[in-house]
Amino acid sequence: MILYNWMEVTVKQSTDSDLMVLLSERSKPALQEIFRRYEAPVFNFLIRTTGRREIARELTQETFFRIWSAASSFDSGRGTVRGWIFTIALNLARSEMSRKEYTYRYVDPTGVAEADFAAADRVVPVHPHISLEKEENRRRVTVALGLLEPCWREVIVMKNYHALTFGEIARVANMPESTIKARYHRALMKIRELLQQQEATHGRELSDQ
């Protein structure tokens, strides 16, 4: 028991690289710690990239299974653990999205909104109109991201939601940093255009009412 607690404390204090060493020796406490640290980022990354919660859940499992299976192949000299994990998740998302039956370009806004509505039922908002406005904003973000080219969306998601540096994104996506920055710039322009379109539509709807 004492030994187990000691191991748990040690694992929790370990750096990602140390955990990878332990993982390559088939340590399940190390896997649990890596899972604890990266489950939410990977899950959210996959939701925003694929737009499907169910698929994101499956791919999160697959990502950690691959981390477990390929831990010994991780080379700290070639990048960070975080970057390596995102590379696995991105490759899985890309291969999932390249399947023929997949509706490639659209994030499912209703699927994403369901969770929020459920949460809204549990928490009584002080100002209902604020909650509704937030919900509407969120829906618009979801739709706009879904309308982006997948290669642009990946960059935006990694940069804005997961704070990866452009260098890290370049390594994850296996592309030159300048290409990543160019894609980020194009994605920004497209988002601005989509926002303007949405604002115009929203304005028309309000005036019709």
Place this chain on the structure above:
Amino acid sequence: MAANCQISKNRLLAVHFAEGTGEEDRLIRAHVQQCVECRLYLDLIGNTDRWLCEWGDENPPAGGFELLLERIEAAEPLPAVVKKRNTVLPITPFLKILTGIAAMVGIILLLTHRLAAFSFWDKVRLWWVVEWIGPLGVAAAVTICAGVLITLALSPVLLWESQLRR
């Protein structure tokens, strides 16, 4: 935006996300003070940041790690089944060997008593070797020789059978 601002877009991104060097940062900020277009571009990045934040993080479904462990355990090869070693020696092989020895002794004894019935016995019983080993020795020699000959004759069949068992 001045002519060189096309180049500074990447630098503007670096400055916004704090990925540039200190000196570069200072130069770009000085430039931005004078360039309306660059200021607008930085505003665009900032506004997009804020706007994208509307889609907050979601909690992953519970029980993910348990599912992962189940999958890992299902994928791992099962440990090789170790045969339990017998602590008591099995008796069957000994019984087989004893039966074989008893049968051979029986044949030898039977042959010893029946040697006189064979026509060749009168001719060979006066040989010094036969006198030395006696009827029992002759019977034993005959039995062993017959056994060796039979085994040699059957060896192709025995070999074939052992190949089949592999």
